[in-house]
Amino acid sequence: MACLIKKMSKKFKNFLAVDEIDFSFHPGEVHGFIGPNGAGKTTTMRILATLDSPSSGDASIMGYSISDAPREVRKRIGFVPDWFVGFDYTTVHEYLDFFARAYEIFGINRTQTVGEIEEFTGLDKLRDKLITELSRGMQQRVCLGRALVNNPDVLLLDEPAANLDPKARIELRELVKALAFRGKAILVSSHILSELSEMCNSVTIIDKGKILASGKIDSIKQKLKSKRTISLRAMLPEEELRMMLLETPNAGEICFVGESLRFKFDGDDNAIADMLKSFILRGVPVIDWHLIEENLEDIFLRVTGDSNAKK
Numbered sequence: 001m002a003c004l005i006k007k008m009s010k011k012f013k014n015f016l017a018v019d020e021i022d023f024s025f026h027p028g029e030v031h032g033f034i035g036p037n038g039a040g041k042t043t044t045m046r047i048l049a050t051l052d053s054p055s056s057g058d059a060s061i062m063g064y065s066i067s068d069a070p071r072e073v074r075k076r077i078g079f080v081p082d083w084f085v086g087f088d089y090t091t092v093h094e095y096l097d098f099f100a101r102a103y104e105i106f107g108i109n110r111t112q113t114v115g116e117i118e119e120f121t122g123l124d125k126l127r128d129k130l131i132t133e134l135s136r137g138m139q140q141r142v143c144l145g146r147a148l149v150n151n152p153d154v155l156l157l158d159e160p161a162a163n164l165d166p167k168a169r170i171e172l173r174e175l176v177k178a179l180a181f182r183g184k185a186i187l188v189s190s191h192i193l194s195e196l197s198e199m200c201n202s203v204t205i206i207d208k209g210k211i212l213a214s215g216k217i218d219s220i221k222q223k224l225k226s227k228r229t230i231s232l233r234a235m236l237p238e239e240e241l242r243m244m245l246l247e248t249p250n251a252g253e254i255c256f257v258g259e260s261l262r263f264k265f266d267g268d269d270n271a272i273a274d275m276l277k278s279f280i281l282r283g284v285p286v287i288d289w290h291l292i293e294e295n296l297e298d299i300f301l302r303v304t305g306d307s308n309a310k311k
Contacts, residue, residue: 002027002154002185003048008057009209010043017043019209020057025187025202027153030180032200033189034300040209041189042082045158048187049079062153078147082159084139086131092142093118093127099149113149121145121175137168144175155179157188161195173199197296205303212303220299229292230272233260235285244284248275260288 003025010018018040025031035041046052048059050070058065064072087095096117100110118124121141126134131142140160147155157176161169177199180186190196196203197217204214213220234241238256245251245263250271253264265272276289 002029003059003061003187005044005048005059006057008044008047008054008059010040010047010052011055017209018047018054021206021209021211023204023211023214025185027183027185028180029201030176030186030188030199032196032203032296033187033206034193034196034203034296035189035206036304037191038208039206041206042158044206045079045081045156045187045189049077049156050074051079075150076153078150078152078155080140080143080147080155080157080160082162084143086139086142088132090131091128092123092131092134095131095142096123096145096149099146103150105149113151117145117148120148120178122171135168137164137171140164140168140172141175144172148179153185155184155186155188157186159189159191161190169195193297193300194295200296203296203299205300207304213299217296217299220303228265228272229262230265231257231260231262231288231290231292232286233288234279235287241284244279251275262292 001024005021005023007020007022008018009016009020021040021044033041033044043052047054048061048066050066050073053067058067060066061073062076064076066073087098090098093114096114097110100114105113115124118127121144123138123141123145126138131139134142144157144160160176161172164172173195176186176188180199180201188196188200200217202214202216203220205212232241232245236244238261241261242254245254245261250266251263252266255262265275267275272291276286279286
């Protein structure tokens with residue numbers, strides 16, 4: 001396990017920013033960290049990066065406690081904050097070379113390390129260009145390159161796609177997926193849920209400092225299966241089909257989308273199969289019947305909506 005967070009809290013005076021959170025992520029995994037502004041994402045990232053200390057609880061990176069062994073943790077992480085600060089009059093190569101020296105990488109090993117990072121991030125053709133002359137997307141690549149200098153086991157990416165154009169977002173997403181393929185454990189926070197859904201294996205949803213859901217995306221979907229959306233198309237008049245569904249237990253929120261009727265159904269897979277079977281046995285001429293798959297945005301809205309409804 002690359003990162004394990006146990007009962008970790010962070011309090012600023014009278015404000016509890018992070019409230020006894022528990023979650024984990026693993027090597028080769030891109031783990032999405034989702035939540036609205038002020039949810040506690042950046043605070044958690046900074047604690048994991050050993051830039052802040054938890055008020056209580058702990059977290060371990062590759063088996064090392066962030067509280068008891070921060071130096072060992074720093075050797076094993078790469079942190080990309082939600083802003084990039086370069087050095088004036090510094091080229092891409094000079095910037096990366098500076099951090100390689102800071103990590104005590106010397107001689108031919110440093111030349112090889114920096115060269116490989118420039119090639120991997122697509123910065124090799126821009127190595128002699130001043131950082132201040134780069135686009136926002138290219139600066140973000142430099143920031144990612146800096147985080148890779150020490151060949152970390154764990155990458156912490158805080159809103160890496162913020163303010164990037166669509167092309168730069170796609171390129172960044174492919175870089176992140178390639179890093180996970182190389183076995184790195186990646187925690188990435190973002191407000192752009194469509195981007196996360198394209199690269200994440202698992203997610204943690206946080207709101208007001210509390211974890212609302214965490215795990216594999218498919219597993220979270222399974223837990224939310226109590227109410228799912230079904231699309232139905234049949235050779236029946238709309239009103240007749242609507243009345244039939246209104247008489248069906250656990251079906252509701254009926255609406256027509258084009259030639260199909262969509263409705264919410266509160267039941268598991270067996271209940272859905274039984275409902276379809278009953279329609280067929282009653283002679284309903286069903287043309288199409290399928291579940292509407294939820295994306296990451298749907299999951300986020302349902303989880304945070306349920307949480308707010310309980311308060």
